[in-house]
Amino acid sequence: MRTRGPVATAGLLGGGILLLVVSVGVAITLGPADILLVNVRDIVTNHLGLTDIPVKTAKDAIVWEERLPRALVAAACGAGLGLCGVIMQSLLRNPLAEPFILGISSGASTGAVAIGVLGLGGAALGLSGGAFIGALVAFAVVLLLARLAGGGNDRVVLAGVASTQLFSALTSLVIFAFADADETRGVMFWLLGSLEGIRWDDVVLCTVVVALGSLLCLRYASALDAFVFGDEVAASLGIHIARTRGILLVTTALITATLVSVAGAIGFVGLVLPHMARLLVGSRHGRLIPTTIVAGAIFMVWVDAGSRVAFSPTPLPVGVGTALVGVPVFIVLLARRRNRA
Template identity: 65%
Template sequence: MLEASPKKPVKRWLLIAAGLVALVVSILVAITLGSADISLVNIRDIVTNHAGLTDIPVRRSEDAIVWEDRLPRSLVGAACGTGLSLCGLLLQSLLRNPLADPYILGVSSGASTGAVAIGMLGLGGGVLGLSGGAFIGSIIAFIAVLVIAHFARGNTAAFILAGVASTQLFSALTSLMIFAFADSDEARGVMFWMLGSLEGVRWQQVYLALAVALIAVVICWAAARALDVLTFGEDMAGALGVNVTAVRISLLTLTALVTAGLVSVAGAIGFVGLVIPHIARLICGHRHALLVPFSAVFGAIFMVWVDALSRIFFSPTALPIGVGTAVVGVPVFIAILLKKKARG
């Protein structure tokens, strides 16, 4: 027993390192896939050219495909997979509800309402785009959930019910605006965004998504011990010195901000935050020191491959990423439920 404990951190870091290598390989392979075949050598040359390390002649068309399209969308997909997986993990732990996901707080519905208000009603005077409107709508929806939960005693059930109410309210507002003000082209564009899309992402959005994902990883890893304690219940956590209210509010706020930031970039992407934490628990157990990095890396890999496959199978028009995650996520989630039932 004394010899086993030093080995655990070593195994943890080896698993994390292997996951990071798998993520890098997945991104590189995903970039090669599409209507235009591009070799790994050319990808290496393009990336090192833009990094200022080399000056190797490459075709302009391949340079544009890699640097302006496939690499940004793969990085944003990885960032979204990381952030949404961690938000799902946080909510399932904080609310002690295995069905919790990043959108249970109404953030996604608020984002859709904000984006539609900007895109169709022209609110913001042209200063805000769809992403800006989506972010503001997400924050408004989260504030509404906090207010409702506060007046409903602020316990776990209150947060969940407030999220359901907020989701229904903002979904109704979105549907009303689309029905009343949208023409066919506007409705199609907004619906495509609401399904989740990595089409047309640019490097400014890459930097934003990566920064949001990195913040989520750092804070979640720092809160791993508190999350472990909270799994035993609020009374036990309080007895062990955890300020339950402060931890819950701060991490719920983090979840809302991370989800809002990612939704504003890529739209609503479902099932990642619901499914990935369950897969992580089946593989890693329930210690958050390992659950956090594994969920982050596996969520990123999952998103990169869903995007790559949706780009291949539905070429030349890529399937909205939210549809792809649902198509893959639903069967996986059902399989997890059946496996847990068989164990039980």
């Protein structure tokens, strides 16, 4: 595991941000339409009011209304889920912890199914709104189960497993009992993770939530460093254990719920990316958090681009793409940790 100095870390982050910008631009060019990187530059600068370069209407619509919002939401999902993985692994002191361990994804799935299949409040909420409410309900169930079990990090993990199974069963029951073939196909595709139909309001929502959550988590970077060594060490340093853990867990739940409500269930990002970032910059959260955010954004942009073009014109659900990439990467990381042990 490497530990970089502030200058080296800043250089790494600067290079990562540049790579992210280039990745978004290149990802937009991928697809059946003949779009060049210079076209992307012209369209973006036109809409920002910096230039007035003639561009074909079809290309402008493809880039500005379809591919750019999708790439930006993919980046936000990668950044947010990676951030949540870092926080949960530190708070729960479990290297296998990730956002979906709390059952948030399963709760969001149940909420989406309740809207899409049962039609509960569908006109007012929509699929994403139902998923958001379901995710928050699932998190509340986890907190209740953990409190009934006596609290503690291990109890939260067990409560998350129980919540995941409960809401997964409810989702399957509703689909089996009430959904027709078309509804089942649409809901199942969304549950596998989908960035189809992303619009600019989704970009604003995801970006704002992830940005605010990132700033809050960075504020608690020193506390997270202490949590790695246990509650006793953190308390001896004057950290309010229950309040800090509660704030950070609620923050991860809100970030995950927001992203799941927009993009569906996307796994392995929060599990794999924090470990990759630790190999680059070590375990100090002041460096680990921003590195994971940038690495997660780059990772998701490329996974989404590959998922979009691999079986064109039918897109592969992005959750399938993250699993296909994430599982082998995680196996390599486990092997490296074993060799270093």
